[in-house]
Amino acid sequence: MKVRIKFRKYGVLKFIGHLDVMRFFQKAMRRAEIPIAFTGGYSPHMIMSFASPLGIGLTSDGEYVDIELGEPVSSAEAVKRMNAVMTEGMEIVSFRQISEEKKATGMAIVAAADYLVRVRKGCLPANWKNLFTAFYEQPEIRIIKQTKRSQQEVDIRPMIYEAEIRENELFLKLASGSVQNLKPDLVMEAFLKYAGIEEEPVFSYHRLEMYANTGTEKEQTLVTLESLGNEII
Amino acid sequence: MRKLALNDEILLKIEKPARYIGNEVNSVMKDLEKVDVRFAMCFPDVYEIGMSHLGIQILYALFNKREDVWCERVYSPWLDLDKVMREQSIPLFALESQDPIKEFDFLGITIQYEMCYTNILQVLELSQIPVHAADRTEEHPIVIGGGPCTYNPEPLADFFDLFYIGEGETVYNELLDTYKQCKAEGKTRLEFLEAAADIEGIYVPQFYEASYNADGTLQTFSVINNHAPEKIKKQVVMDVTESVYPSAPVVPYIKATQDRVVLEIQRGCIRGCRFCQAGMIYRPTRERDIEKLKSYAREMIKNTGHEEISLSSLSSSDYSQLEELVTFLIEEYQGQGINISLPSLRIDAFSLDVMSKVQDIRKSSLTFAPEAGSQRMRNVINKGLTEEDIINGAGQAFEGGWSKVKLYFMLGLPTETEEDMKEIARLSDRVARRYYEIPKEQRNGKCQITASSSFFVPKPFTPFQWAPMCTSEEYVHRASVVKHEFQQQLNRKSLKYNWHEADVTVLEGVFARGDRRTAAVIEEAYRLGCLYDSWTESFNNDLWMKAFENTGTDIEFYTLRERDTKELLPWDFIEIGVSKAFLKKEWERAKEGIITPNCRENCSGCGAAKFGGGVCYEG
Numbered sequence: 001m002k003v004r005i006k007f008r009k010y011g012v013l014k015f016i017g018h019l020d021v022m023r024f025f026q027k028a029m030r031r032a033e034i035p036i037a038f039t040g041g042y043s044p045h046m047i048m049s050f051a052s053p054l055g056i057g058l059t060s061d062g063e064y065v066d067i068e069l070g071e072p073v074s075s076a077e078a079v080k081r082m083n084a085v086m087t088e089g090m091e092i093v094s095f096r097q098i099s100e101e102k103k104a105t106g107m108a109i110v111a112a113a114d115y116l117v118r119v120r121k122g123c124l125p126a127n128w129k130n131l132f133t134a135f136y137e138q139p140e141i142r143i144i145k146q147t148k149r150s151q152q153e154v155d156i157r158p159m160i161y162e163a164e165i166r167e168n169e170l171f172l173k174l175a176s177g178s179v180q181n182l183k184p185d186l187v188m189e190a191f192l193k194y195a196g197i198e199e200e201p202v203f204s205y206h207r208l209e210m211y212a213n214t215g216t217e218k219e220q221t222l223v224t225l226e227s228l229g230n231e232i233i
Numbered sequence: 234m235r236k237l238a239l240n241d242e243i244l245l246k247i248e249k250p251a252r253y254i255g256n257e258v259n260s261v262m263k264d265l266e267k268v269d270v271r272f273a274m275c276f277p278d279v280y281e282i283g284m285s286h287l288g289i290q291i292l293y294a295l296f297n298k299r300e301d302v303w304c305e306r307v308y309s310p311w312l313d314l315d316k317v318m319r320e321q322s323i324p325l326f327a328l329e330s331q332d333p334i335k336e337f338d339f340l341g342i343t344i345q346y347e348m349c350y351t352n353i354l355q356v357l358e359l360s361q362i363p364v365h366a367a368d369r370t371e372e373h374p375i376v377i378g379g380g381p382c383t384y385n386p387e388p389l390a391d392f393f394d395l396f397y398i399g400e401g402e403t404v405y406n407e408l409l410d411t412y413k414q415c416k417a418e419g420k421t422r423l424e425f426l427e428a429a430a431d432i433e434g435i436y437v438p439q440f441y442e443a444s445y446n447a448d449g450t451l452q453t454f455s456v457i458n459n460h461a462p463e464k465i466k467k468q469v470v471m472d473v474t475e476s477v478y479p480s481a482p483v484v485p486y487i488k489a490t491q492d493r494v495v496l497e498i499q500r501g502c503i504r505g506c507r508f509c510q511a512g513m514i515y516r517p518t519r520e521r522d523i524e525k526l527k528s529y530a531r532e533m534i535k536n537t538g539h540e541e542i543s544l545s546s547l548s549s550s551d552y553s554q555l556e557e558l559v560t561f562l563i564e565e566y567q568g569q570g571i572n573i574s575l576p577s578l579r580i581d582a583f584s585l586d587v588m589s590k591v592q593d594i595r596k597s598s599l600t601f602a603p604e605a606g607s608q609r610m611r612n613v614i615n616k617g618l619t620e621e622d623i624i625n626g627a628g629q630a631f632e633g634g635w636s637k638v639k640l641y642f643m644l645g646l647p648t649e650t651e652e653d654m655k656e657i658a659r660l661s662d663r664v665a666r667r668y669y670e671i672p673k674e675q676r677n678g679k680c681q682i683t684a685s686s687s688f689f690v691p692k693p694f695t696p697f698q699w700a701p702m703c704t705s706e707e708y709v710h711r712a713s714v715v716k717h718e719f720q721q722q723l724n725r726k727s728l729k730y731n732w733h734e735a736d737v738t739v740l741e742g743v744f745a746r747g748d749r750r751t752a753a754v755i756e757e758a759y760r761l762g763c764l765y766d767s768w769t770e771s772f773n774n775d776l777w778m779k780a781f782e783n784t785g786t787d788i789e790f791y792t793l794r795e796r797d798t799k800e801l802l803p804w805d806f807i808e809i810g811v812s813k814a815f816l817k818k819e820w821e822r823a824k825e826g827i828i829t830p831n832c833r834e835n836c837s838g839c840g841a842a843k844f845g846g847g848v849c850y851e852g
Contacts, residue, residue: 012237015250016486027258027484027538042593044570057245085538087258202242 013089018053031085051106060207096229111213123201238326252280255328277352285491325359344382348767390438399468434468493541502547503832510692517847550579580626598637606656658718665724696819708735812840
């Protein structure tokens with residue numbers, strides 16, 4: 001049985017990197033006695049995959065890890081048992097059964113993610129909201145993307161699905177996943193460059209949610225990864 | 234939510250910020266209003282090393298069991314954060330509360346190896362506590378040291394208010410009670426230190442005075458405060474089964490060096506190798522009850538979620554119920570994704586059988602520690618291992634499918650000759666030859682024999698405490714003799730030889746047997762910028778040499794001299810139970826190459842029987 005776990009990562013846990021979050025979950029599974037399935041072979045490991053790694057410094061309300069169970073356990077029981085062994089800064093939101101299809105894992109289907117960028121007061125010029133609106137209204141936003149091997153000029157504008165200014169925060173819906181992936185700090189970097197702001201202000205980034213696309217490439221229908229699962233009773 | 238001592242800007246700039254945030258699974262939080270004593274427990278090295286230490290986890294459990302005490306942890310900030318803390322005058326803080334160490338009642342430092350001594354000064358300085366005990370006032374925490382290096386605490390005597398000599402489980406509660414009472418009665422720091430000196434096992438260095446002869450040797454070591462005893466008695470837990478054990482150890486977020494459940498199956502070692510300090514200071518050997526160990530294994534796996542369980546002891550094969558314990562672990566955990574790791578096993582049919590069950594033979598290597606190449610040398614050090622044992626053990630392993638073997642040796646042992654050195658290479662070759670005796674079609678390609686040598690450092694409370702060391706140049710020369718001999722061997726293509734740093738060895742040698750005067754060298758080295766000396770990347774021998782020069786300290790006085798057995802040694806005021814007469818006799822027997830039977834074969838009357846238990850009273 002395949003299960004998708006949604007969790008929050010907040011507070012001091014933002015200083016824990018992705019690999020350590022994986023290790024944390026492996027140990028948490030054992031502490032909570034979740035009947036997770038193992039791979040075969042000489043050194044069996046837990047069948048577990050994360051939808052999209054979250055970098056150090058980011059917090060999130062919508063992280064996902066898919067696991068395989070060896071025997072069933074109810075959603076309510078699993079959430080309770082797991083939350084009993086978490087530390088402050090890690091919270092299990094849901095534990096739901098998902099399709100057995102190989103291509104249905106969060107890692108394979110994630111298409112978009114929502115972020116909140118918090119702008120520290122006084123860090124940006126007073127007219128930053130106008131500047132951002134102008135930035136966002138450009139038909140294309142070309143940046144140099146540094147990959148491991150080369151530099152590449154890309155237009156990131158089509159990867160910004162939505163942008164909205166809320167008080168001192170900025171909401172962004174960005175392309176995410178293996179086909180197209182845009183990180184919020186890259187958007188902010190492009191914005192600073194566009195606005196001619198040289199002094200680097202401190203932003204804090206918070207992921208809100210991750211989505212799969214159940215529509216077509218052209219006509220996207222974004223649904224949360226959580227909504228693709230069903231409660232186990 | 235807790236407020237961190239470091240801001241986001243700093244934490245996001247430094248390496249592995251998780252070292253400094255606390256909040257790990259099983260870390261203990263308490264209400265400050267309800268505790269009387271705050272204790273900061275420090276391992277003066279980086280977090281991943283310190284978190285791997287069992288002793289601190291034991292004391293953490295022991296202290297936090299008390300409602301009136303809150304024990305927190307602190308480690309050496311890594312070099313990147315060290316710099317930031319100095320620039321911004323941020324006081325060193327404890328991981329749990331994130332409060333400055335300087336506000337605590339105690340700062341306890343475990344002292345596991347000599348090359349952490351500059352880190353002790355770093356911890357004190359970053360905590361904004363005067364490095365010299367003499368400069369501390371009523372406002373400062375009591376700085377207490379413990380651990381194996383405190384069996385010769387003298388090089389650190391200036392920096393500590395107290396040393397706890399021996400195993401922590403015995404009189405710490407008494408010490409904490411005494412402190413609490415003194416605090417309630419408004420007693421001064423000095424009054425508390427005097428009360429502490431009345432507790433067995435507690436050494437207050439400022440209550441003693443050393444004088445020296447013209448030749449530099451210790452003349453007298455005398456008590457100057459009437460609360461201080463002439464002799465400090467090592468503390469020993471006689472009932473290791475009922476003593477406190479951390480059934481819910483703290484689980485780090487980042488990968489610690491020891492990222493596993495550790496079961497301490499016994500304390501002490503029956504073997505009596507003459508170079509080994511642990512083998513003497515932890516006498517008598519005491520076993521923990523197997524049923525207790527089984528229940529700890531279950532509890533600890535459940536409480537930590539670790540994926541590996543390991544046995545800890547100086548010589549696991551000597552645990553009388555090893556077979557039952559290992560069978561239990563395999564049956565309980567095999568196939569559940571929990572690895573079983575079995576260090577310090579003697580290679581024999583049983584251990585090979587067990588190891589073939591718990592590890593991948595093709596990938597893993599087997600380790601032998603002959604310690605010396607020649608039988609003569611192994612007799613000198615009383616390593617009760619014959620060449621036949623080694624070759625037969627290796628042969629069985631090769632026939633069982635292993636093809637990688639690691640061999641550990643020491644160079645620079647007392648009485649070592651060039652022949653003894655060369656035997657390291659020859660023995661390694663004979664192990665390889667044993668492999669090639671197996672018919673070609675039955676073996677798995679070439680074998681890989683990796684021999685490593687470290688240089689021997691004489692330690693206090695061993696039969697070799699009087700032995701001379703060599704110069705750094707001589708060590709390098711000896712390693713080159715061995716290296717050259719390896720090149721002459723028939724199977725040289727299957728052999729690999731590594732040797733350790735010689736400069737570090739010399740420093741370890743100075744501080745292992747140093748007196749109070751060597752404190753000045755440590756302090757000067759620290760002022761010159763020495764830190765993290767056990768890390769190759771930050772060790773700077775030139776600065777250390779400058780520190781010896783600046784303080785006018787003669788390295789060779791501490792290292793090259795063979796000490797007279799009549800000489801007053803800096804650590805003679807400590808009683809470990811094993812008598813000096815026994816050590817002397819062992820030193821004589823070593824020079825004659827006579828072996829001494831282990832504790833189970835025949836009691837040698839070392840003196841540890843006076844503790845009234847353990848192996849001395851078996852059967």
